[in-house]
Amino acid sequence: xxxxxxxxxxxxxxxxxxxxxxxxxxxxxxxxxxxxxxxxxxxxxxxxxxxxxxxxxxxxxxxxxxxxxxxxxxxxxxxxxxxxxxxxxxxxxxxxxxxxxxxxxxxxxxxxxxxxxxxxxxxxxxxxxxxxxxxxxxxxxxxxxxxxxxxxxxxxxxxxxxxxxxxxxxxxxxxxxxxxxxxxxxxxxxxxxxxxxxxxxxxxxxxxxxxxxxxxxxxxxxxxxxxxxxxxxxxxxxxxxxxxxxxxxxxxxxxxxxxxxxxxxxxxxxxxxxxxxxxxxxxxxxxxxxxxxxxxxxxxxxxxxxxxxxxxxxxxxxx
Amino acid sequence: xxxxxxxxxxxxxxxxxxxxxxxxxxxxxxxxxxxxxxxxxxxxxxxxxxxxxxxxxxxxxxxxxxxxxxxxxxxxxxxxxxxxxxxxxxxxxxxxxxxxxxxxxxxxxxxxxxxxxxxxxxxxxxxxxxxxxxxxxxxxxxxxxxxxxxxxxxxxxxxxxxxxxxxxxxxxxxxxxxxxxxxxxxxxxxxxxxxxxxxxxxxxxxxxxxxxxxxxxxxxxxxxxxxxxxxxxxxxxxxxxxxxxxxxxxxxxxxxxxxxxxxxxxxxxxxxxxxxxxxxxxxxxxxxxxxxxxxxxxxx
Numbered sequence: 001x002x003x004x005x006x007x008x009x010x011x012x013x014x015x016x017x018x019x020x021x022x023x024x025x026x027x028x029x030x031x032x033x034x035x036x037x038x039x040x041x042x043x044x045x046x047x048x049x050x051x052x053x054x055x056x057x058x059x060x061x062x063x064x065x066x067x068x069x070x071x072x073x074x075x076x077x078x079x080x081x082x083x084x085x086x087x088x089x090x091x092x093x094x095x096x097x098x099x100x101x102x103x104x105x106x107x108x109x110x111x112x113x114x115x116x117x118x119x120x121x122x123x124x125x126x127x128x129x130x131x132x133x134x135x136x137x138x139x140x141x142x143x144x145x146x147x148x149x150x151x152x153x154x155x156x157x158x159x160x161x162x163x164x165x166x167x168x169x170x171x172x173x174x175x176x177x178x179x180x181x182x183x184x185x186x187x188x189x190x191x192x193x194x195x196x197x198x199x200x201x202x203x204x205x206x207x208x209x210x211x212x213x214x215x216x217x218x219x220x221x222x223x224x225x226x227x228x229x230x231x232x233x234x235x236x237x238x239x240x241x242x243x244x245x246x247x248x249x250x251x252x253x254x255x256x257x258x259x260x261x262x263x264x265x266x267x268x269x270x271x272x273x274x275x276x277x278x279x280x281x282x283x284x285x286x287x288x289x290x291x292x293x294x295x296x297x298x299x300x301x302x303x304x305x306x307x308x309x310x311x312x313x314x315x316x317x318x319x
Numbered sequence: 320x321x322x323x324x325x326x327x328x329x330x331x332x333x334x335x336x337x338x339x340x341x342x343x344x345x346x347x348x349x350x351x352x353x354x355x356x357x358x359x360x361x362x363x364x365x366x367x368x369x370x371x372x373x374x375x376x377x378x379x380x381x382x383x384x385x386x387x388x389x390x391x392x393x394x395x396x397x398x399x400x401x402x403x404x405x406x407x408x409x410x411x412x413x414x415x416x417x418x419x420x421x422x423x424x425x426x427x428x429x430x431x432x433x434x435x436x437x438x439x440x441x442x443x444x445x446x447x448x449x450x451x452x453x454x455x456x457x458x459x460x461x462x463x464x465x466x467x468x469x470x471x472x473x474x475x476x477x478x479x480x481x482x483x484x485x486x487x488x489x490x491x492x493x494x495x496x497x498x499x500x501x502x503x504x505x506x507x508x509x510x511x512x513x514x515x516x517x518x519x520x521x522x523x524x525x526x527x528x529x530x531x532x533x534x535x536x537x538x539x540x541x542x543x544x545x546x547x548x549x550x551x552x553x554x555x556x557x558x559x560x561x562x563x564x565x566x567x568x569x570x571x572x573x574x575x576x577x578x579x580x581x582x583x584x585x586x587x588x589x590x591x592x593x594x595x596x597x598x599x600x601x602x603x604x605x606x607x608x609x610x611x612x613x614x615x616x617x618x619x
Contacts, residue, residue: 020447025459032463143535143586147546147560148579155572166568250449257454261543265564275455279462280548287462294455302450 006310014303021295022074025288026067074292080285084278089289093271097293099169100270104259106186107193111201111255112248116241118198119205124232126210134202141199146258150192150265157188164188167267189266193258197251204247209240245309249302256294338599345595348588355585359405370399371554379571389573391559392566397573400554401581407555408585411472411541412534418476419537420530423483428514430484431491442488445481453478454543466549475540479533486529490522524600531593535586542582556582 029036036059045053054060061069073079079089122131141149158166165171165185174181212218213236221231263272271290278286340346358365374394382389388397430441457474464470494500494517503513545557559578567575 017447017450021451024456028459028463033465139590140587143539143590144583145539145542145546145560145579145586147543148575148583151560151563151567151572151575151579155567155570155575159568159570159572253450253452256452257543260454261546264547275458276547279458284462287459291452291455291459294452298452299450 003310007307010303010306010310014299017299018074018296019071021292021299022071023067025074025292026070029288030063079289079292082278082283082286084281084283084286089285092286093274093289093293096269096271096274098270099268100259100263100272102169102182103186103189103193103263103268103270104255107190107197107259108252108255110190110194111197111251114194115198115201116205116244118202119209120237122202122206123209123213131206134206138199138203141195144196145261146192146196147261147265149195150189150262153188153192154265167265169269189262189268192265193255193262196258197255200254201244201247201251205241205244208243209236212236212240215239242309242313245305245312249298249305252301253298256297335599339595342591342595342598344591345598348591349595351584351588352592355405355588356409358402359409362399362402362406365402366396366399370395370403379566379569379574381571382573388577389571391574392562397559397577400559401556401577403554404556404559404578405581405585407468407545408538408541408582411468411475412538412585412589415472415475415479415537415541416530416534418472419479419533420483420526422477423480423529424487424519424526426480426484427487428491428518431488431495432510432514432518434492438488441484445484448478448481454540457540457544458547458549461544461549471541471544471549475537479537479540483526483529483533487522487526490525491518494518494521528593528597528600531589531596534589534593538582538586538589 059066077088077090079093081087082089082092085092118134122128122134125131154166157164164187167185169185170178170181171185218231218236221235222228226235259270260272260275262268263270264276267273271293274286275290277283278290339349372395374390374396377386377390377394378392380386380390380394386396386398388401391397391400426441426445430438457471457478460474460478461470464474500513500517503517508516542555542557542560545555546561548558548561556578560575560582563571563575563578
């Protein structure tokens with residue numbers, strides 16, 4: 001089987017997952033006390049408006065038709081109406097995506113590059129002081145709530161020392177998008193988000209490298225007298241980093257979760273603070289739509305990692 | 320059969336304790352958790368009276384001798400609130416952690432024992448839960464099913480089992496290849512007998528380790544839900560942090576520092592306990608400090 005059919009299969013899995021998430025949303029909506037009517041409709045509207053909306057959303061149709069209509073709506077971007085912003089949930093959400101990406105992507109890049117460096121550093125001399133220090137570091141941050149770390153950073157650098165901004169993505173006075181102002185605001189939230197995820201990622205690199213260094217071909221490479229540096233960087237590193245690629249997809253989910261909490265603390269105007277705001281204002285259509293959006297983001301990044309892995313690993317069989 | 324006279328049990332327990340307490344972090348964590356559980360149980364006696372009642376005139380006081388950890392936005396003693404809040408965290412930690420362990424173990428055992436289609440189906444469901452982002456899922460479930468402690472526990476327990484299932488499944492698969500299981504099967508033992516007399520008892524140790532390892536994540540998830548304002552509980556660590564969001568800019572660091580520190584210490588302690596359990600229950604194991612994510616990846 002060729003590479004194309006491998007990709008095709010992964011895409012099919014991704015589509016199936018999206019349908020599963022849509023079904024989950026639909027089920028939750030209908031199992032909720034009061035059902036979709038109570039959830040979606042503003043209680044203050046008039047009966048005639050209510051009947052009109054019920055017809056518009058197809059809520060007067062049998063359940064299986066409603067389900068198909070719901071899935072169709074999910075695909076076409078008809079994700080319900082936010083009754084806090086009184087505009088389509090899809091529009092509310094899409095306008096927030098850039099801000100979340102502007103926080104997540106730099107943090108992801110930093111996590112991956114620092115994580116690889118830290119993993120290598122600790123594996124060069126296993127069980128040395130540096131190795132144990134880095135492992136404890138990981139332990140420490142793994143148990144730490146990211147929003148607490150955010151508060152500490154804010155209290156120190158925005159309240160007491162007063163050197164960094166106390167939240168937001170751009171200063172109120174800034175007109176348009178100013179890169180320097182953005183970077184200035186990015187420092188604290190990115191630090192918090194990165195420290196929490198770095199912990200896990202560096203351990204992942206470490207364990208994957210340790211496994212590779214145990215393999216026979218490494219012993220062979222050493223046995224034939226190759227310099228250790230060459231064995232490590234040419235033979236071990238390349239293979240050791242492969243499994244971490246597959247883990248990246250899983251990590252996007254973790255970083256996304258971290259971003260929801262981080263954005264809330266730092267009032268970063270992305271999907272995370274929208275999540276907080278719509279929970280607080282009981283804006284259910286947006287809460288549901290956000291879950292759908294988060295799922296699409298993780299499913300999509302899993303798909304990309306699968307494809308990249310397929311490209312990188314010559315051993316993989318495409319079936 | 321192993322004899323289980325009281326004496327051998329005692330000897331076993333003491334040898335277990337000796338190897339467990341060799342890990343100083345695990346020892347400290349154990350005592351911290353015992354103290355926390357006792358404080359949570361005896362909270363009514365330690366802080367008699369209504370700790371939740373507002374105390375006008377004493378709002379947002381920094382730590383002092385009268386209130387060691389300061390007071391909150393309603394003038395209440397933060398130490399008392401933290402001790403009462405420990406109840407919420409511990410109840411959810413044990414209940415949701417227990418539920419997760421039971422569901423995960425059952426799923427893993429069935430997948431590993433029956434294999435084939437059953438295995439495929441269970442593991443596909445597990446994959447779905449591992450792929451979609453869990454915190455948003457729990458948020459949706461809890462928001463729609465009306466936010467209360469019971470729903471939070473169910474949501475966390477029913478979404479967190481796939482990791483456990485993977486671990487149990489791979490151990491079960493390994494056990495299924497062993498001779499004593501083969502012999503049992505040839506002798507016509509029932510599925511239930513093999514599952515619960517052999518597969519389960521043989522992995523109880525690792526199940527215990529992974530259950531305790533998953534508790535830090537449970538605690539952090541529960542705290543996150545409260546921090547996001549989902550479970551309107553008057554006394555909980557996560558909600559104290561939620562409230563502090565409106566005040567930290569005035570420099571009330573103690574309102575966010577102490578609740579977060581409590582969450583952090585509790586999560587870290589469970590982590591250390593699982594580490595200690597791992598070393599004490601499985602002496603052959605090298606001291607490896609792996610994160611949950613790493614272990615998931617390795618079992619893939």
